[in-house]
Amino acid sequence: MHKGKGMKFVGDSRIATERKPNVPKDYSEYPGRTEAFWPNFLLKEWLVGAVFLVGFLCLTLAHPSPLEGMADPTNASYIPLPDWYFLFLYELLKYEFASQNYILMGILVLPGIAFGALLLAPFLDNGPGRRPHQRPISVGMMLLALASVIWLTYESAANVDWESRAEANKPIPPGEEAEIDTEHAGYAVYENSCLSCHGDNLQGGGAGPSLIGIDKSAEEIATIAKEGIGSMPPDQFTGTDEELEQLVDFIVSVNEQSEE
């Protein structure tokens, strides 16, 4: 680059008046079959990106992102679960050597060693060889760590019934909570038999799902009240047939209102 005396600039700027020709360097000395990044290779990258985007949008369309009911800090029966990529750390805390008195092992020492080693990998594995068989220790450690993470994630996720979790925590559309007619004859029956699990506004709770927006006929509701369904035990309702009729009528009327 030309420096010092004799330099001319555009106006009072630091940009040189003398133009450098805008031609790319000659790549003929590069080894192998190289390809210019612009525009040849970038086009291929765009194609890969486009295919990836189509796949990603298919995933997005096929599975709408989940949303549970609004946070209720008083819900004592909710079993917390982190996002899937934190499950392995969460599962680690269930082992005896990483919980209770040894909790620091689980939250600091073990993850600290693993992530610290990952961060400092170039200095721990500082030999000249790049091929995996030339550095068996670091590759072995990585495979071991990878296997433990996959195993812990599997252990944690396999015990969760994802579908019933989503079912039990379905969101209640806002504005539908207030439409409960507490004067209704069936509400008294509801209060006795169902309220403790399904909530005072039919909004659901820790033990039972919301009863608003259910797609069930009156007979089906009557059967479920007597015989239970899923994790709901039978004989939750133990009254006369007249009371049962009032109860079903009440639940159906609330649902009909919410659909309007």
Place this chain on the structure above:
Amino acid sequence: MLQKIYDWIDERADITPIWRDIADHEVPEHVNPAHHFSAFVYCFGGLTFFVVVIQILSGMFLTMYYVPDIENAWKSVYYLQTEVAHGQIVRGMHHWGASVVIVMLLLHTLRVFFQGAYKKPRELNWIVGVLIFFIMLGLGFTGYLLPWDNKAFFATQVGLEIAQQVPFIGEELKTLLAGDPNIVGAQTLTRFFAIHVFFLPGALFALLAIHFILIRRQGISGPL
């Protein structure tokens, strides 16, 4: 016409050297999937960045509707999900992108690790990359709370309880994140929102810039 506009700007701002730094380079044979199919593993880093761009754009659109306040946060997300045109898709992209970015980041990290591409002179770039990984996990943790639904609330409560058990600084760490030593509430939501939308993306952009500048300086690692 375009050439004239380019020349006009170039004469005043001298942008040709910048353009050379960004785009004017050769792609070696061993990373080109056109010559070696297995070279697709070199796409993982670029695709990670692609998902990050998706996250930034979809996140920007989400903030047009999202309200970081415990009364309205869930309602605004519900409204976005059910009422806003294409809101479900935009939120879906942000939700699934958060998972896909972790997957791609992991694949990219494993590619670099098993090829030993982090060895001298690329140690610094590996460290920057692992820091980006940590930032991403932080973004995942803070973003999980924002819809303010049950799973968000209780997962964050557990996360904060874990932070609390760190010796010496545990209480302070929890208060810093939650805004209160005991309550997970309005303060927590606004803090997580600020961390998720301003602090961590700021750090992420700085680290990404270093990551890319180092790649252009050092070039891609050679064939094994």
